Amino acid sequence: MLNEKVRTGINGLDELLGGGIPKGSTVLITGEAGTGKTTLAVQYIVNGIKMFNEKGLIVVAGEDVETLQKFMLQFGWDLRQFEKEGKLVLIDLTSVKIGIPADVRFTEFQLTTTDIKQLISTIYRAVKQNNIKRVVIDSVPNLVTETSSVEDLRTALLMLCTLLGRIGCTTLITTEIPEGAEKLSTYGMEEFVASGIIKLMFKKEGNRWIRKIQVRKMRGTKHKLEEHVFEIGKEGIKISNK
Numbered sequence: 428m429l430n431e432k433v434r435t436g437i438n439g440l441d442e443l444l445g446g447g448i449p450k451g452s453t454v455l456i457t458g459e460a461g462t463g464k465t466t467l468a469v470q471y472i473v474n475g476i477k478m479f480n481e482k483g484l485i486v487v488a489g490e491d492v493e494t495l496q497k498f499m500l501q502f503g504w505d506l507r508q509f510e511k512e513g514k515l516v517l518i519d520l521t522s523v524k525i526g527i528p529a530d531v532r533f534t535e536f537q538l539t540t541t542d543i544k545q546l547i548s549t550i551y552r553a554v555k556q557n558n559i560k561r562v563v564i565d566s567v568p569n570l571v572t573e574t575s576s577v578e579d580l581r582t583a584l585l586m587l588c589t590l591l592g593r594i595g596c597t598t599l600i601t602t603e604i605p606e607g608a609e610k611l612s613t614y615g616m617e618e619f620v621a622s623g624i625i626k627l628m629f630k631k632e633g634n635r636w637i638r639k640i641q642v643r644k645m646r647g648t649k650h651k652l653e654e655h656v657f658e659i660g661k662e663g664i665k666i667s668n669k
């Protein structure tokens with residue numbers, strides 16, 4: 428298992444990663460608002476299901492599940508169908524956070540509180556029960572509540588990611604870089620939970636804006652360091668080989 432790589436299946440990304448993400452590790456997807464973090468993370472899960480026959484789990488935090496399902500359908504990714512087929516588990520933290528009653532929520536593994544411990548045990552239970560291989564937590568800043576400190580969250584996330592790694596699960600967590608900030612994450616702790624970092628950016632070239640991606644760190648792998656141009660198109664993220 429040591430050198431086993433989990434392919435994202437995203438055009439061009441596995442090449443940047445030196446083949447894929449080391450199996451069992453946790454990778455942080457970071458970038459400013461709207462850089463494509465959710466799209467990349469969901470594409471990793473969808474490719475797992477469609478290309479590699481691996482089940483996935485997504486913790487939806489900070490975005491309405493129905494809206495996410497609708498948006499992802501535009502890339503041809505039918506999350507609802509995958510759920511029905513038992514290939515995908517969605518855990519809806521957003522509903523709990525904004526107080527939507529349980530009987531009008533839609534996901535199988537329902538939370539009753541925003542408590543991080545409950546979230547972790549629900550994720551772990553779902554992964555074990557369904558033999559899930561790919562997990563996404565989108566996003567880490569949205570896991571923070573009034574009653575939990577960032578330090579608590581860091582410890583809890585580290586525990587979760589370690590446990591998931593031990594059972595062969597490869598995890599992506601997302602975080603946001605505040606607009607214009609010279610840092611890699613919202614709290615400065617997310618990069619320490621992860622053994623790899625992928626950064627998404629907007630860059631101005633002449634008078635037009637382009638999207639760029641860079642693998643900042645990937646423990647245990649020789650990877651490329653250059654920033655690469657990517658696009659979000661009809662089929663999701665595609666990295667240009669220029």
Ligand SMILES: Nc1ncnc2c1ncn2[C@@H]1O[C@H](COP(=O)(O)OP(=O)(O)OP(=O)(O)O)[C@@H](O)[C@H]1O
Pocket residue numbers: 458459460461462463464465466467498501502603659660661
């Ligand atoms: N169907 C689509 N086709 C092409 N581009 C799209 C499509 N849907 C969204 N986009 C682009 O992707 C961007 C949002 O991507 P995404 O939601 O993955 O970003 P994010 O980094 O997760 O954003 P946030 O910080 O709000 O969570 C949009 O702002 C838009 O530019």
Ligand SMILES: [Mg+2]
Pocket residue numbers: 464465466565
């Ligand atoms: Mg997002």
